[in-house]
Amino acid sequence: MGSITAYEIAAGKRYRVRWRDDQQKQVEKKGFRTKKDAELYLAHTEVSRSNGSYTDPGEARITxxxxxxxxxxxxxxxxxxxxxxxxxxxxxxxxxxxxxxxxxxxxxxxxxxxxxxxxxxxxxxxxxxxxxxxxxxxxxxxxxxxxxxxxxxxxxxxxxDGRIPRNVARGAQNLPPKQSQKPRRYLTHSEVVRLAEATNNDTHRTLILLLSYCGLRWSEAIGMHVSDIIFPRHRIQVQRAAVEVEGKIVLGTPKNWERRLVPFPAFLEEPLEQLCRGKRADDLVFTDLQGKHLRRAKTQHGVNSWFTTALDLADIERLTPHDLRHTAASLAISSGANVKAVQRMLGHKSAAMTLDTYADLFDDDLADVAERMNQGGLNANVARLWET
Missing domain, CATH: 1.10.150 (DNA polymerase; domain 1)
Incomplete structure (x- = not known):
């Protein structure tokens, strides 16, 4: 049990509460104006110690x-x-x-x-x-x-750590509403070709096609080594990412630490071979003029880059390189790929994540399902159920 003692200050009588914590160290809290307030505090402390919710007031003084x-x-x-x-x-x-x-x-x-x-x-x-x-x-x-x-x-x-009983930063009542995402813009096959055609060199042209048809993230594409391309199988091993952080390129694993094999269309074989020609296995596939990692193309309004120049020449509204990843998902789904195949291509953690991200792309699939179900029922002569 703790104790309550009175003491005097210039403003009058105050009360001090003393007790021992779980390590038998004496702890005190003072400044109570009435003995009743001190008694209530001591009772609360004893209850919290008995049910395991006790926190040492001294531990809460840390900033x-x-x-x-x-x-x-x-x-x-x-x-x-x-x-x-x-x-x-x-x-x-x-x-x-x-x-x-x-x-x-x-x-x-x-x-x-x-x-x-x-x-x-x-x-x-x-x-x-x-x-x-x-x-x-x-x-x-x-x-x-x-x-x-x-x-x-x-x-x-x-x-x-037991420094405070609860987190007051959780459950705030006045958080701003999250802005709904603007509708994604998915490029068609012809628009992708037009955009690639508008670039000024083979590196950028091949990169646009790779992003649009394989769904790699920018960091995964520019981190690719020659040895990552398996030409006989038309596969790319995505096993590293080169992320630009505060102006520096930082090498690491792909997002979610998910290494994966991604197929590439046969028409990309020759342009990829050209970029790899004369390079060693551990050389980068996509590089700048100095042979270093490509920096992300800037797309902010008022800023010109090779990517925005190509968009203007191709008469395509302002997009980002990441939008080409969304285009890859769209082209894959429209070609008949199922959600698990798209998931593996994009490196999502689960098919549910792919469905949540690209729910709008599967609307047409639902219509096709309904049509196929209808045809199946007709083939089974479902109409005879209503024949008199």
Whole structure:
């Protein structure tokens, strides 16, 4: 059992609660104005100790900044470079300026919701405050969710460590609505050919065809080695990715760590052989003029690149190289490929993920299924059930 003692300060009598934690270390909390408040606190402490929900008030004095450093180290160990870069940027730009010096035990749900509102309005304290002062710059829903996710992740660790009883960053009531995705633009066969034709060299031309017909991610395509192409079988071994992170190329495994074999159409055999001619097995297939990894083509409005130039010449609206991966899915499905084949081609974790991602592409398949079912029923003379 704990104890309650009174003491005097300039403002009058106060009460102190003392008890021993699970390690028999004496702990105290003081400043209670009435003995009843102190008794209620002590009773709550005893109950929480008995049911396993007890947390040491002293452990809650650690700041978000102190916990965040170790949390980020653990994430860096577990995540791919590109994913960690997004978390680190969110931590550095949004979370640390607001919460770095705040003790985790002092954070209230209302404080978190105020921060969400300020982020959405563009008035939150960030490392980019200078630009915000020129006029509020609202942050997108994805930026808000990512920043909140970082704070919530840190507090999740604090809960598991027994520093705080619950995570007040979970269950916020004022999260901004996620914007619905704009309809995807899938290129037709003729548009893909027109786009490839509009490029200015064989490397870019072959790359566009590869992305559009094999569904590789940009990082997987530019990370390909000559030895990854199995010409007799018309297969590509996707086993590495070259991701551009903060201006540097970082080599790693494909997304989701899924290595896979992807078929390529026979018409790509000759252009791929031309790019591989004279190269060693471990040389890159697609390179810039210096023989290094190709950098992702810029597609922002107001920026010109070889890719946007080709789009303009081909009279195709603004797309990104990643949209060619969606085109590959569309062309495969329209050619009659089943969902499992498309899943393996794209490297999705499951067929369900492929269906969720490209549900719009399977609408026509459902119509075909209904038509085939109808024909099957007619062939079995289902109409005789209604004959009198």
């Amino acid at each position: 978000v900044g102190a916990l965040g450093v170790e949390w980020l180290r653990n994430k860096k160990h577990a995540l791919k470079a590109s994913s960690f870069s997004s978390l680190n940027t969110s931590w550095r730009v949004y979370v640390l300026p607001r919460w770095g010096d705040v003790r985790i035990g002092d954070i209230r749900a209302s404080h978190v919701e105020q921060w969400i509102r300020e982020l959405s309005e563009g008035t939150a304290t960030t490392t980019r405050t200078k630009s915000a002062k020129a006029g509020a710059s609202p942050r997108s829903a994805s930026v808000v969710y990512r920043a909140l996710g970082v704070l919530a992740g840190i507090l999740d660790t604090a809960v598991r």
